[in-house]
Amino acid sequence: MPHIIIEKLEKPTLPARYSGFEFEFISEGDNGVVGVQTESFRFLLEFFQHKKGVLVKPDKTTRVPHLNVNKLALQALADLTQSNIVQSNIETLKQQREYKNLVSREALNKKIAALDYQEIWLEIGFGSGRHILHNSHNNPEVLHIGIEVHRPSTEQLLKQCEIHNISNILVLLDDARVILETLPADALSKIFVHFPVPWDDSPTKRIFSSNFIQEASFVLKQKGTLELRTDSPNYYTFVRSLYDAMNKFAITIRKNGDLPVVSKYETRWRKQEKDIYDIIYYNDEVGGKEQEEFDFSFPTCNDFSKAIAQFTDKGYRDNQFLVKFLKTFQIAKNIRVHKLVMGKLAFPQAIYILEDNEQISYYPKLPFFAKENYLAHKKIVESLQNGK
Ligand SMILES: C[S@@+](CC[C@H](N)C(=O)[O-])C[C@H]1O[C@@H](n2cnc3c(N)ncnc32)[C@H](O)[C@@H]1O
Known part of the structure; x- marks a missing residue:
């Protein structure tokens, strides 16, 4: 995380423009926030008292994904306030890459609507990307969406997409559990969840839950499939019991079935001669949810x-x-x-x-x-x- 430590923070009069950044406001007190805006972004920098001075860094909630923007904003604030930097890690500004297959959660639905593919398949937690790359190559008429929380895996897949000039993959660096319900209803033909982290000690972190299955049913077309592949007997039993409790009986179960492509994880488990389980759920729900209109405005308020x-x-x-x-x-x-x-x-x-x-x-x-x-x-x- 980029940061600077400055000797002292002399609060500037804001708003003020400096070096391409509009500094909108700064809060009172020794620990607080600075509002920053550029043509494309609006975010906060946080400042705290530190034993060496005042530590300033991008606020985690509003931080923009571009490392350079964060670093340049910190430098601009230090320059604007004529602060002496006593320590920092912002010296190296790396060339940032723009990946054409990368899409944000906000832009995803518009992008899907603008593209014209016969089907949409979604892979959750694609890891090294072997399976989604294989699918994209063998199914060019399909739009393949991959969601992954791990940044290095995402970058690895994005680079592969560029090297091989792949246009039918969209990649989201995000938590699939949040994205699923926001996808259009009746839109997907397949959802793959291969070797999800079993989280035996914290089951609430698991991708599968009854809520997840319900949301998957909404976004899947009728007879669309939700495919779990796991080496964990616990996870397998857990997901089976979810389907049973939800009276969803249109499932197929396989043990040690083969897929046309073997992921890194699977290779490891096979070497250890572990059993591998598939549970394939066929969506039996007709029609999806109503697409809701959300109004996030507030009335005026005097207290x-x-x-x-x-x-x-x-x-x-x-x-x-x-x-x-x-x-x-x-x-x-x-x-x-x-x-x-x-x-x-x-x-x-x-x-x-x-x-x-x-x-x-x-x-x-x-x-x-x-x-x-x-x-x-x-x-x-x-x-x-x-x-x-
Ligand atoms: C054990 S790996 C399996 C990777 C790949 N599917 C395979 O078969 O090799 C699990 C992957 O799921 C990703 N993951 C975990 N929770 C996730 C979530 N909520 N949303 C998206 N990806 C997630 C992890 O970052 C990790 O890459």
């Missing part, structure tokens, strides 16, 4: 701090979603930035809300368009309206 009091400390949680305000940064009289988490219980989204007098808005962008985020938003709006 926001009072309205959100019920969401501080332990926050609010029911059996579907949560809202918890974590921190407030005072920017000026009647201007504050609030940090919160909202949405899914297992993996809520961290985000900020900007309170500028009576105007309330999400910062730096709207929450991800997911049902649980919208329920959480409506809960906050309800509290604002009750306080009027």
Whole structure:
């Protein structure tokens, strides 16, 4: 993570433009945030007291994926405030690569709609990418979407796509459990989950859950398949019991079946003569979910701090979603930035809300368009309206 330690942070008068960055605001106090904007990005830098001075680094929640933008913003802030840098790791600015097969979660659905393929297949946790590359080569009429949380694996696949000039793969560096429900209904013909991490000690981190199966049914076409391949007898039993509990009986089970391509993991397990299990679920649901319209705007509010009091400390949680305000940064009289988490219980989204007098808005962008985020938003709006 790029960072600088400066001797002292002399707070500048903001907003101010410097070196291609617009510094929008800075919070009061010794530990806080600086709002930064460029033509393409809006994000926060955080500053903390440190034994050597003041540590400044990109805020994790709003950080942009381009290392150079973060480094240049830190340098620009140091220059703007005429600060003496006592320690930093921003000296080397690497040439950043733009990958044409990489797509963000926000852009995915538009991209899918703009492309014209006969089918869409999704691979979750593609690892080294052998299986998705094999599928893309052998099924050129299909759009292959790969979602992976591990950055080096993602870059490895993106480089392969460039080397071989592959256009029918889209890659997301993201958590598949969050993305699935946002895909269009009845859109996919196949979903592959091969050798997911078994998480025997923390089952809530597993990709499979009853919620995941339900969401997969929504996004799969009728008779579309959700394929699990695992070497873990525990994971196999767990997924079987999920299907049983959900009365989903259209499944096929195989032991030690062969696939046309063998992944690195599979090679390792085969050497150890471990059994390999497949559970293939055939979607039996007709029609998908209604595509919902999410309105993430707020009404004006003249006492926001009072309205959100019920969401501080332990926050609010029911059996579907949560809202918890974590921190407030005072920017000026009647201007504050609030940090919160909202949405899914297992993996809520961290985000900020900007309170500028009576105007309330999400910062730096709207929450991800997911049902649980919208329920959480409506809960906050309800509290604002009750306080009027
Ligand atoms: C054991 S590896 C298997 C890789 C590959 N499927 C194979 O068969 O060789 C599991 C992969 O799933 C990825 N992964 C774990 N949780 C994920 C999630 N929630 N969303 C997307 N990918 C995930 C991991 O980063 C890892 O690359």
